[in-house]
Amino acid sequence: MRNVRYDHKRRDSEYWISSRDFRLAYAYALKYNEWRQEAEALGGMKAVNYDGMPHGNSVGNPTESTGIKIAELLEKIRKIDNALHEAAPEIENWLKMYVTNEDITFDMLKARGIPCERAMFYNRRMKFYYLLSQRI
Secondary structure: OOOOOOOOOOOHHHHHOOOOHHHHHHHHHHHHHHHHHHHHHHHHOOOOOOOOOOOOOOOOHHHHHHHHHHHHHHHHHHHHHHHHHHHHHHHHHHHHHHOOOOOOOOHHHHHHHHOOOOOHHHHHHHHHHHHHHOOO
């Protein structure tokens, strides 16, 4: 697990957010892959068994509730994707790999050929978390 720091004392930065907002945005971004897998798994609508036997006490339409759940997950995914695109369109895929996976470091990205240096990358990362914290 990487050690992610956020310098909450640098209030002069244009992308400054509180350390609590940063931790919230950080955890939100890490859920990206989990939400994507869950939305894909829910993609096939469930069949309802009408055999005359009682099957629980939920009232309502299971297809509708599944559709609502998928829409909610896709909205969360969209917030992250939009913040990534707005923060760093030139390195969007690299930044997505970094912010949605806890085990990726900048050095790993550099070894894979990221087309920027550390200062630019961390500036874009800070902008991403700032934008995401405004959206959630």
